[in-house]
Amino acid sequence: MSILVVAEHDNSKLNQVTLHVIAAAKEMGGDVDVLVAGKDCGAVAEAASKADGVAKVRCADADCYGHQLAENMALLIAELGKDYKHVLGAHSTSGKNFMPRVAALLDVAMISDIIAVESEDTFKRPIYAGNAIATVQSTDGIKVVTVRHTAFDAVAAEGGSASVEAVDAAHDAEISEFVDEELVKLDRPELSAAKVVVSGGRGMGSGENFKILDGIADKLGAAMGASRAAVDAGYVPNDMQVGQTGKIVAPELYIAIGISGAIQHLAGMKDSKVIVAINKDEDAPIFQVADYGLVADLFKAVPELEEKLNEVL
Amino acid sequence: MKVLVAVKRVIDYNVKVRVKSDQSDVDLNNVKMAVNPFCEIAIEEAVRMKEAGTAEEVVAVSIGPKVCQEQLRTALALGADRAILVETDDELQPLTIAKLLKAVYEKEEPGLVILGKQSIDADNNQTGQMFAALAGLPQGTGASKVSIDGDKVTVTREVDGGLQTVALKAPAVVTTDLRLNEPRYASLPNIMKAKKKQLDVMSPSDLGVEVKQTFKTLKVEPPPERKGGIKVETVDELVDKLKNEAKVI
Numbered sequence A: 001m002s003i004l005v006v007a008e009h010d011n012s013k014l015n016q017v018t019l020h021v022i023a024a025a026k027e028m029g030g031d032v033d034v035l036v037a038g039k040d041c042g043a044v045a046e047a048a049s050k051a052d053g054v055a056k057v058r059c060a061d062a063d064c065y066g067h068q069l070a071e072n073m074a075l076l077i078a079e080l081g082k083d084y085k086h087v088l089g090a091h092s093t094s095g096k097n098f099m100p101r102v103a104a105l106l107d108v109a110m111i112s113d114i115i116a117v118e119s120e121d122t123f124k125r126p127i128y129a130g131n132a133i134a135t136v137q138s139t140d141g142i143k144v145v146t147v148r149h150t151a152f153d154a155v156a157a158e159g160g161s162a163s164v165e166a167v168d169a170a171h172d173a174e175i176s177e178f179v180d181e182e183l184v185k186l187d188r189p190e191l192s193a194a195k196v197v198v199s200g201g202r203g204m205g206s207g208e209n210f211k212i213l214d215g216i217a218d219k220l221g222a223a224m225g226a227s228r229a230a231v232d233a234g235y236v237p238n239d240m241q242v243g244q245t246g247k248i249v250a251p252e253l254y255i256a257i258g259i260s261g262a263i264q265h266l267a268g269m270k271d272s273k274v275i276v277a278i279n280k281d282e283d284a285p286i287f288q289v290a291d292y293g294l295v296a297d298l299f300k301a302v303p304e305l306e307e308k309l310n311e312v313l
Numbered sequence B: 001m002k003v004l005v006a007v008k009r010v011i012d013y014n015v016k017v018r019v020k021s022d023q024s025d026v027d028l029n030n031v032k033m034a035v036n037p038f039c040e041i042a043i044e045e046a047v048r049m050k051e052a053g054t055a056e057e058v059v060a061v062s063i064g065p066k067v068c069q070e071q072l073r074t075a076l077a078l079g080a081d082r083a084i085l086v087e088t089d090d091e092l093q094p095l096t097i098a099k100l101l102k103a104v105y106e107k108e109e110p111g112l113v114i115l116g117k118q119s120i121d122a123d124n125n126q127t128g129q130m131f132a133a134l135a136g137l138p139q140g141t142g143a144s145k146v147s148i149d150g151d152k153v154t155v156t157r158e159v160d161g162g163l164q165t166v167a168l169k170a171p172a173v174v175t176t177d178l179r180l181n182e183p184r185y186a187s188l189p190n191i192m193k194a195k196k197k198q199l200d201v202m203s204p205s206d207l208g209v210e211v212k213q214t215f216k217t218l219k220v221e222p223p224p225e226r227k228g229g230i231k232v233e234t235v236d237e238l239v240d241k242l243k244n245e246a247k248v249i
């Protein structure tokens, strides 16, 4: 029996996280099918069919999936999922939205946010904000799982040649409706995919002050992140929050500026390869996880850092 | 409308847990317990609805051992009208909790059910969605704004790309995100009054639900330690290390 991976996309582009979820699926053993559900999402199905290791792409193209409403998505995925041994999605806000509904409709448990595959029924996942790692074994016939994409290397985006098959099933639960969305325009790499992340905390003092991070972020080609305190204070939008209850990142380089390092923040970034912290408090807990800590006033250190980077890069 | 709020007892968010040496679980002995922070936000939202006249009654429900009464008393002190404990000492997994919530929902018939988006111990982010699916209800997860107009519930959700707004047909399920509101503290007089509010206790079998486990926790380990780093004295030294030692720039 095979594995169904639910693709993450915006109807025009396949989100990279899907390539990481496919990688996790391959470790579970079996053919990997990808479901693309959306509206006018043919290009996404096409892209998914080229991903390495995909056996078949199933494309459900209908109005009711246009905004990936959980009520409709879950009906579709649960119907198709009955014939698979694993149903996988990303542990993103959309995966978190519909995958538990899928599990409930299939009357099985869901295993959230896995970081390792031990065998086809046993997985590792962080609990308590990453302060413990649990190994869990599922006894359900169908395993419904969401994957922490940073824990699995992406499969190649090109090289495969899976067939694309249309799925003719428009499930509209008619209990919810999309109203609108305010998507933040990104002129930087996406947080969850960036190689370098520059994050600011409450120490930044204001939204205006966040601009002083632009120079280093530009120079390093970095995505911009933030602590919860910076988001709550309205300095920056919610989609920038890194942490236990925000986004999980694991870039090559994470630079935390004016962030104290609460466990909830560390949960979202402590798997980064190299961590730099700039904080004026030498006892700030962030220094316990930082490879390189600089005790300094950020308003002095950040411009200096920008200048220095301009010199050497 | 009546609002049902699901409240979970969890470790206090300030506590850094330790794994037991036999790797069976984390050590919860003598650890401070509290209402899950997202559930506090859920209670606050329901109480504000009552204060605004949109909700007539706020009922808090918790599922777990007898000690969960403490968290229900907190909910009552924060303004819930009455509480229900579904008492069991068995291990609870989200699907079972969702089934128990569905049974309570069918008894109470609320117009809105508010849960936290995530419990900070197991970090599941599942229960509200599972319950909504079982009850056939629409959901607004990770809510940063909720407004009610007749049987239309409009929810703004915090999503990866920004914000999304959906309209749900009541009865509906909402799960809270951090920015929905800032919960109040319980005042001493309200803590005293809460002791006299109604708290009903029932068992899973009273509700006709079997407590089942379909996954097992084989072991719980500490995460890999990060090796301690160094402090650099100057920005020059920092840049030099990043370039020549770590080779990340």
Ligand SMILES: Cc1cc2nc3c(=O)[nH]c(=O)nc-3n(C[C@H](O)[C@H](O)[C@H](O)COP(=O)(O)OP(=O)(O)OC[C@H]3O[C@@H](n4cnc5c(N)ncnc54)[C@H](O)[C@@H]3O)c2cc1C
Binding pocket: A200, A201, A202, A203, A204, A226, A227, A228, A229, A230, A241, A242, A243, A244, A245, A246, A247, A257, A258, A259, A260, A261, A262, A263, A264, A265, A268, A278, A279, A280, A281, A284, A296, A297, A298, A299, B013, B037, B038, B120
């Ligand atoms: C349920 C729950 C979920 C949470 N989820 C998250 C989450 O996902 N992500 C998250 O980040 N947090 C989360 N938190 C919040 C977390 O507990 C902390 O409150 C938060 O991370 C603190 O943010 P901060 O470090 O920016 O602010 P603070 O802790 O206030 O730290 C500010 C730091 O800036 C430094 N500073 C100030 N001025 C300067 C200066 N001029 N130069 C240099 N340094 C300076 C200070 O020394 C201090 O260390 C959550 C909390 C709860 C209860």
Ligand SMILES: Nc1ncnc2c1ncn2[C@@H]1O[C@H](COP(=O)(O)O)[C@@H](O)[C@H]1O
Binding pocket: B006, B007, B008, B009, B036, B038, B039, B042, B061, B062, B063, B064, B092, B094, B097, B114, B115, B116, B117, B118, B119, B120, B122, B123, B124, B125, B126, B127, B128
């Ligand atoms: N044992 C429980 N009793 C009451 N509510 C619960 C329980 N477990 C989970 N919930 C609710 O479901 C939310 C999400 O929990 P979880 O799915 O475990 O992350 C919590 O914030 C609670 O509102």
